[in-house]
Structures are given as structure tokens and as C-alpha cells.
Amino acid sequence: MTTTLVETPREAADLVALLTTREPAEEAALFAAADAVRKEHVGDGVHLRALIEFSSYCRGSCKYCGLRAANRELQRYRMAPEDIVAAAVVARDLGYRTVVLQSGEDASYTGEMLAGVVREIKALCDVAVTMCVGERPEADYALWREAGADRYLLRIETSDPDLYATLHPGMSFDNRLRCLQTLRRLDYELGCGVLIGLPGQSDESRARDLLFLADLEPDMLGLGPFIPHPQTPIADALPADLTTTLRMTALARLLLPGAHIVATTALGTIDPAGRERGLSVGADVVMPNVTPQQFRALYEIYPGKICINETPDKCRGCIELRIRGLGRHVAGGKGGRPKDSFPQGVDRE
Ligand code: SAM
Ligand code: SF4
Ligand code: FES
Numbered sequence: 001m002t003t004t005l006v007e008t009p010r011e012a013a014d015l016v017a018l019l020t021t022r023e024p025a026e027e028a029a030l031f032a033a034a035d036a037v038r039k040e041h042v043g044d045g046v047h048l049r050a051l052i053e054f055s056s057y058c059r060g061s062c063k064y065c066g067l068r069a070a071n072r073e074l075q076r077y078r079m080a081p082e083d084i085v086a087a088a089v090v091a092r093d094l095g096y097r098t099v100v101l102q103s104g105e106d107a108s109y110t111g112e113m114l115a116g117v118v119r120e121i122k123a124l125c126d127v128a129v130t131m132c133v134g135e136r137p138e139a140d141y142a143l144w145r146e147a148g149a150d151r152y153l154l155r156i157e158t159s160d161p162d163l164y165a166t167l168h169p170g171m172s173f174d175n176r177l178r179c180l181q182t183l184r185r186l187d188y189e190l191g192c193g194v195l196i197g198l199p200g201q202s203d204e205s206r207a208r209d210l211l212f213l214a215d216l217e218p219d220m221l222g223l224g225p226f227i228p229h230p231q232t233p234i235a236d237a238l239p240a241d242l243t244t245t246l247r248m249t250a251l252a253r254l255l256l257p258g259a260h261i262v263a264t265t266a267l268g269t270i271d272p273a274g275r276e277r278g279l280s281v282g283a284d285v286v287m288p289n290v291t292p293q294q295f296r297a298l299y300e301i302y303p304g305k306i307c308i309n310e311t312p313d314k315c316r317g318c319i320e321l322r323i324r325g326l327g328r329h330v331a332g333g334k335g336g337r338p339k340d341s342f343p344q345g346v347d348r349e
Contacts, residue, residue: 009254010214012237015207018086020246027247028142034250034282041257042284044324045047045331049098049130050091050312051265052292053299054079058104060134062157063167064198064237066229066300067104073231077295078106081113084330085120087312091126091290092314097334098289100127100153117148118135127333130191135175139184145186152183153191157220158198159212160205167198180216189337191220193262196248197240198226206248214255219337220285223248224266227302241344242271246281253282261284262336268306276322285335286323287316 009015018030055078058067064072072300080088088099099121101111118129131144141152156176158164164173194209211220225240245267250262262285263278271277276285289302290312291295297308307315320330 009251012204012207012211016203017249017268018251019203019206019244026245027098030247030250031253035280036197037253037257038261038284042260043331044328045284046279046328047098047105047260047285047331047335048096048316048319049100049262049285049335050088050094050096050140051100051102051287052079052084052087052091053102053289053291053295054084054087054131055103055106055109056295056299057106057108058134059107059176060251061169061171062264063233064195064226064229064302066231066302068232071229071231073298075298077298078108079122079292079295080111083292084117084146085124087126087290087292088121090312092127093211094290094313095128096290096316097332098128098130098151099157099290100130100132101158102153103134105134111136111143115143116178118144118147118191120147123138128336130189132191135179138186140178141186145188149188149190151189151220152332153193153197153220153222154179154183155191155193155224156180156209156212156216157195158201159194159207159209162200162206163200164227166200188276190216190221191260192218192316193222193224194248195224195226195240196245197238199237201236206244209309210248210251210255217256217259217289221252221256222262222264224254224264225270227266227269227304229300229302239270242267242274242277245270245274246277249278249283250281262287265289265306266302269304271304275319276326279323279328282332286319288312288319290315 128150132153161173225245261283263275263283267274
């Protein structure tokens with residue numbers, strides 16, 4: 001393998017080669033290159049995003065997800081607006097500068113209700129607010145942006161329209177794309193990503209996912225390993241493997257040197273040191289859970305999720321220790337678009 005291949009893997013064939021190689025030296029070169037690009041472009045700071053999982057109700061049908069509407073065995077919960085705000089205040093008091101409001105697709109929260117939550121959080125806390133509540137009408141996205149929401153996470157899940165159709169009955173790939181375009185037009189900082197290791201996905205399809213994301217140029221990227229949930233139609237599928245997930249993370253860093261890339265909770269679930277491994281091959285963000293403890297186990301996207309029995313302050317301390325163990329530090333500031341946060345493009349705190 002040539003150095004050029006690792007430095008500029010812009011062709012699908014190069015990406016496939018790096019996803020499939022069985023040469024430990026090639027994998028090591030890929031990981032080292034990604035880590036160097038991460039250090040050069042976004043620095044050693046690790047941004048913390050406090051995750052509030054405020055509702056497990058979902059009208060969605062995604063075949064991989066434990067929250068899908070058809071899963072009648074899941075005990076559902078909804079947090080009241082004032083409790084969501086209270087969770088954000090807990091996050092603020094623990095030193096977080098970003099809160100992520102995540103839920104299933106739960107229409108019982110109207111656009112105006114969530115706008116009120118955003119307004120209240122922005123009034124009480126000096127934090128960036130990231131929304132992650134799925135596909136909604138443009139009017140809702142606009143309302144939340146006006147209320148002060150800064151960012152939006154919406155993964156494309158897979159860039160293959162046929163695979164998308166198989167895994168999302170009743171949903172539309174085109175609508176997902178439209179939502180991403182709308183969010184960008186409304187000037188949200190945009191987060192996107194894919195699920196790695198979905199049944200029916202190949203290395204070729206993963207390579208196309210990377211090229212799709214490179215073309216979209218999101219500000220943030222979440223590349224999560226698929227973990228099968230027993231109460232879904234694809235319960236028997238194999239989970240994603242660690243190596244593929246790490247290679248995807250590294251390649252994403254090479255393709256999008258200035259993006260914020262998450263070492264996901266799912267990565268920490270498939271391997272106890274998964275988040276640290278992700279941070280070592282290109283990632284610069286983690287999303288510790290600040291959901292009140294009584295709800296954590298109920299937000300069961302996939303089984304075995306980490307941090308189910310911990311409290312927000314326990315996770316805050318734990319994650320900082322893990323970051324320091326890597327010789328890195330928790331980044332100051334809200335960690336917005338790198339070019340906005342760090343005029344030189346590098347967090348050198
Ligand atoms: N409902 C919103 C949406 O779908 O965009 C936000 C919440 S959803 C639970 C957040 C993410 O969870 C999805 O984008 C998906 O990639 C991930 N997810 C769902 N099921 C999963 C599974 N079985 N394994 C790993 N990640 C999963
Ligand atoms: Fe609902 Fe999101 Fe899960 Fe799909 S991934 S079932 S939209 S919570
Ligand atoms: Fe939750 Fe480690 S981050 S216990």
C-alpha cells in the first residue's frame with residue numbers, strides 16, 4: 001500500500017481497500033494518519049456533549065431500533081418539558097457546554113413545546129443546544145432555530161437508497177435528504193452519520209457512505225456500530241465489529257479533517273475501551289449521558305447500553321478520567337464549528 005492511499009483515500013476503491021485490508025501494518029498506518037490529522041486540525045481537546053434522552057416513544061419503524069413503534073414490550077416514558085430543562089441545568093452545573101435533546105419521533109411534543117424548552121434552556125444555561133428528534137416539518141425546524149437551537153443531528157443511516165428502503169418501511173430516503181438540506185438552509189450546525197455493520201451492507205456500500213458524508217460536509221459526524229436488538233425484525237443479525245467501526249472513524253477523519261467526530265456510546269458498548277479507541281483514531285467528541293437515572297434503561301435503542309446504572313455526575317467524572325488517560329483533555333468552550341471556535345482551526349488549549 002502506498003502512503004498516498006492512506007493520505008488521500010478519495011476513490012471508492014481506495015476506501016474499500018482500507019476497509020478490507022488484512023495487513024496489520026496497513027491498519028496501523030491508517031490509524032496513525034487519522035490521529036495525526038485529528039491533532040493537526042482539531043487539536044487534543046475532547047468536546048463533551050451532554051445527552052438527554054427525553055422520550056422513548058417513537059412512531060418510527062426502523063428495523064434495527066429497539067424504540068420502533070412495533071416493539072410493544074418496551075416500557076415507554078416521556079419527560080415533562082420542565083424536567084427536560086431541569087436535566088439541562090444539571091448538565092450545566094456539571095460543566096457541560098452543550099446539551100443534546102434526543103428522542104424517538106414523538107409528535108406529542110409540538111414544535112412550540114420544544115421551542116419553549118429550547119428558549120428556557122438558553123435563558124438559564126450558557127450552552128449550545130443540539131436537537132436530535134428525527135424528521136419534522138420545516139416549520140418546526142425553523143421554530144427551534146429561532147428559539148436558539150444551534151445544531152441538529154440527523155443520521156442518513158445508510159447512503160444506499162435500496163438498503164434504506166429495506167430497513168425503514170414506511171419512511172423515505174428522499175425525505176431524509178430533504179430534511180438534511182432544510183436543516184442546512186436554516187443554518188444549523190449539521191450532524192450526520194451512518195450505522196456501521198447493518199445486515200445487507202458491504203464494504204463497497206460503507207465506502208459510498210463515506211463519500212456521501214464527504215460530499216455533504218457535515219460539521220459533526222456520528223458513525224455508530226449496529227447492535228442487534230432482540231425485539232426487532234433483525235434480531236438475529238450479527239453486530240458490527242470493532243475493527244470496521246474504527247476504520248470507518250479513521251477514514252472519516254481523513255476525508256473531513258476539520259469535522260467533529262463522535263466516539264459513540266455504541267462503540268463503548270461493543271468494547272469496554274471502544275470510546276478510547278475511537279478517540280485514538282480520529283474522534284474528538286463523546287456524548288456522556290445526563291438522562292435522569294430512572295429513565296436510562298428504558299431508552300433501549302440496543303441492548304447492553306453502557307451507563308445505565310450511573311448518575312450524570314458519575315459519568316462526568318468517569319469520562320474525564322478516560323480522556324486524561326489518553327493524554328488528552330476536556331476541551332473548553334462550546335465546541336462549535338471548528339472554524340468559529342478556533343480562528344486558527346486548532347484547539348490548542
Ligand atoms: N429518532 C431520532 C432519529 O432516528 O434520528 C433520534 C433518536 S435515534 C435512537 C438515534 C440513533 O440511534 C439513530 O440515528 C440510529 O443510528 C441509532 N440506533 C438505532 N438503533 C440502533 C442499534 N440497534 N444499534 C446502534 N445504533 C442504533
Ligand atoms: Fe425511532 Fe429513531 Fe429508533 Fe428509528 S432510530 S425507530 S426514528 S428512535
Ligand atoms: Fe458513564 Fe463511564 S461514562 S460510567
